[in-house]
Amino acid sequence: MLNPDLVGHTFTGVESTTITPESIAAFAAALGESNIDVAPPTYAITISLEQSQSVLQSSGLNWDRVVHGDQKFVINEPIRAGMKITCNSTIESARVVAGNEIVTVRSDLVDAASTVVAISWSTLVFRA
Amino acid sequence: MSNVAPWNVGDALPAKRYVINRAALVAYANASGDQNPIHQNEEFAKSVGLENVIAHGMFTMGLVGQYVSELAGSSANVQEFSARFTKPVVVPADVDVELIVSANVAEVSDGAIRLDLSAECNEAKVLGMAKAVIRP
Numbered sequence: 001m002l003n004p005d006l007v008g009h010t011f012t013g014v015e016s017t018t019i020t021p022e023s024i025a026a027f028a029a030a031l032g033e034s035n036i037d038v039a040p041p042t043y044a045i046t047i048s049l050e051q052s053q054s055v056l057q058s059s060g061l062n063w064d065r066v067v068h069g070d071q072k073f074v075i076n077e078p079i080r081a082g083m084k085i086t087c088n089s090t091i092e093s094a095r096v097v098a099g100n101e102i103v104t105v106r107s108d109l110v111d112a113a114s115t116v117v118a119i120s121w122s123t124l125v126f127r128a
Numbered sequence: 129m130s131n132v133a134p135w136n137v138g139d140a141l142p143a144k145r146y147v148i149n150r151a152a153l154v155a156y157a158n159a160s161g162d163q164n165p166i167h168q169n170e171e172f173a174k175s176v177g178l179e180n181v182i183a184h185g186m187f188t189m190g191l192v193g194q195y196v197s198e199l200a201g202s203s204a205n206v207q208e209f210s211a212r213f214t215k216p217v218v219v220p221a222d223v224d225v226e227l228i229v230s231a232n233v234a235e236v237s238d239g240a241i242r243l244d245l246s247a248e249c250n251e252a253k254v255l256g257m258a259k260a261v262i263r264p
Contacts, residue, residue, distance in 0.1 A: 072210035
């Protein structure tokens with residue numbers, strides 16, 4: 001079970017990811033999107049989910065038992081190739097329902113100028 | 129770029145059909161980095177109690193996002209997008225599963241258009257509470 005003290009804690013990303021045109025093009029192509037000037041609206045998940053995984057695994061949760069419950073994106077500025085993005089993840093809530101642990105992680109994607117370009121909320125269900 | 133259509137609250141926007149098959153799941157896994165075997169390996173999926181391989185929830189949501197981007201004129205006009213993953217999309221081998229996506233206009237203001245979205249496979253909703261906010 002997740003240590004309740006971690007709720008409200010923010011894990012600051014240590015490494016930035018430079019968005020490549022190839023990465024946007026591959027993600028867009030997989031979704032049938034032809035516009036690759038900007039990333040598709042769900043592209044932030046490629047950064048935020050990996051970080052959530054490492055944060056929650058290091059906090060003792062079993063990623064093999066995870067199911068995605070719900071997802072929200074707020075996009076302040078579309079993600080483009082060349083951006084250097086750092087991801088800061090906050091465990092917003094954690095509760096246990098019928099033995100399943102339900103954790104919501106908020107990930108702030110921040111560019112090199114410290115602007116929050118997108119926020120991703122993932123609610124993850126760790127099955128009992 | 130903005131939408132060409134003058135939309136009103138309550139308008140039902142044209143539906144679009146997407147195909148989900150095993151090859152599409154592999155492409156999405158490679159593009160997104162989500163290589164969980166439940167989305168590619170039938171034996172593994174069944175070993176963890178699933179009926180068969182299931183689509184990444186984020187793949188289904190991504191296709192709905194493509195629909196929203198198209199309505200908005202560009203992904204650059206999508207401000208918010210959210211959904212609940214209510215039912216897995218089961219993808220048997222050698223089958224093209226059809227995903228039908230549609231939208232209703234929920235609110236129109238100067239700064240934003242709110243859409244209520246629907247995504248169905250085999251006449252069953254696979255996403256709940258799917259909503260987007262786009263720039264008019």
